[in-house]
Amino acid sequence: MKKKQGSLYTTLIQTGDFQELIQKKKEFIIPMSIFFFVFYFTLPILAAYTDILTKQAMGHITWAWVYALMQFVLVWVCGYVYVKKSEKFDISAKEILSAYEGELDK
Template sequence: MGGNQSIQRVGENETDYKKVVESEEFQSLLRTKKKFIVPISIFFFCFYLALPLLTSYTKILHTPAVGSITWAWLFAFAQFIMTWTLCILYSKKATSFDEKSDKILEKLEKGGSYK
């Protein structure tokens, strides 16, 4: 199939998505998502890179924490916990994103100003 199928003309019963994207409601949704996703992504990236950097260039994580288990092993295990926690947080937050997008779609279906 051709790659030009995404270009559509805006007719009577079709939505003008350019106007939707420019709407205040949609821009608010994007700002809210950005305020949540960017800090969490930065935290994840820093936490993820800390293990190889600290184990390669310092001796901090090489000291025993519990018996013969070093801090490096605990830090690595903490990365699994961090990943699951961030996934759960995002899944819960995504519900509010979905609710906001549903409200935008409802406004469209009721003859809102985006047509």
């Protein structure tokens, strides 16, 4: 039975619908991850090698504090966007499973 399920899974992942879902996920996850890491690692790089973040933004608050606080906001926004987008991916995955359910049961 396990061998049959494995071959059915192999068949399912080779379908155009599944491949399209994986491509859509990659098109979302890769750019978002790159943006996040660039934004995240820019703070220590700017702090270590420039004096841009030492300038005052408002009153006695420097740009380093503003940038650091923006990272917290970024984490929450990215998390929210990911959750909403992943709900759509889950719906697509269920639709794909439903479409091929008859074939998988055989």
